[in-house]
Amino acid sequence: MAGVRNASSLLLIFLALVGLTVVWRDLRYDFNFADDMRQAELARRTESVTATITSTAMTTQTALVTEMVQIPREVPASDKTSAAFVILTRNRDLNDLRETLIQLEDRFNRRYHYPYVFLNNEPFSDEFKEKIASVVTGECQFGLIPHEHWSYPDYINQTKAAEVREDMKMRKVIYGDNESYRHMCRYESGFFFRHQLMDQYKWYWRVEPGVKFGCEIDYDPFMFMEKNNKKYGFTISIREVVETIPTLWNTTLDFMKKNKDMVPASNLMEFVTGKDGGYNLCHFWSNFEIGSLDFLRSKEYLAYFDHLDRAGGFFYERWGDAPVHSLAVAMLLNKSQVHWFEDIGYYHGPLWNCPKGKANAKCWCPEEESVETRNKGWSCTLDFVALPEPNA
Helix, strand or coil, X not given: CHHHHHHHHHHHHHHHHHHHHHHHHHHHHHHHHHHHHXXXXXXHCCEEEEEEEEEEECCEEEEEEEEEEEECCCCCHHHCCCEEEEEECCHHHHHHHHHHHHHHHHHHHXXXXXXXXXXXXXXXXXXXXXXXXXCCCCCEEEEECCHHHCCCCCCCCHHHHHXXXXXXXXXXXXXXXXXHHHHHHHHHHHCHXXXXXXXXCCEEEECCCXXXXXXXXXXXXXXXXXXXXXXXXXXXEEECCHHHCCCHHHHHHHHHHHCHHHCCXXXXXXXXXXXXXXXXXXXXXXXXXEEEHHHHHXXXXXXXXXXXXXXXXXXXXXXXXXXXXXXXXXXXXXXXXXXXXXXXXXXXXXXXXXXXXXXXXXXXXXXXXXXXXXXXXXXXXXXXXXXXXXXX
């Protein structure tokens, strides 16, 4: 009997130790989170309440943290514009996307309740819809991409396209053998803004599963764009992989030559033109964009996309939507119409955009990791900043 009692005692001690380990793990997470987010929490809320975090360990309740926080004040509809988040995603992205949306809601949209448009080339599952809707405050709309927008046009030689993918696979070009990736790039370049769910909106904010938002966003970027006559906003600008776009630059120059009446005298071509007159590979990283849908719907942009699409580079090479959007912006807009959201902390692996100095007080992202600081040779952002303003 003594042996049984000793074994029971040892089992109880073991379970107690396991319980303490779990509690410590959870508390460590809570304290780290509090350290990271305390400044943002206190700055962003308006009505005081008391929050007490408690934990139970070994049958004893212990009050661990007590602090004043504030409830967010909602922004009236009259202070908002016609805008939506647009997210191209799939059912398998559910967990990554939920994490991203929880951050986006917490940093910004819990006050504004802007709607979300989710697009997929396959039907969304009921589980996806329910679990996404449960973490956002804005209306959710789920759209199926038309087949003709996610397939080969009849002027594309699919045998040639397959041979290109195999060649790029052998040369280890990033996403070089990925067929779906090419359809995605073509869709983001020329079709997402034509989906019927987007018809009612003037502005879009592109979001991707797994990205992170590292700062409190205490103003409305959509309204900022609208009030300041901006057409395109970005966070990160880098150089493209040259093997993916060998003919994109010359195809763009060909369009400009044939459509001189569409190209304004004041534009941003200096941003994308190298000293030798060729493409310097700079582009706005389009996984984050806040932009004007009227710009994408314009006859100039649509004509440019159609010119590229007919050339076949989305399939015969691996043209990405980022350089396509960027070359269109450079060709058709001037610097005053483009905005670097330096103050929006944003991470898309492996790169950060993170505010500097006092602006970093409302962030948890490390300012020294921001791409234009850490990877100056790869980043083009400071080159954009250095460009003269129109008529300067």
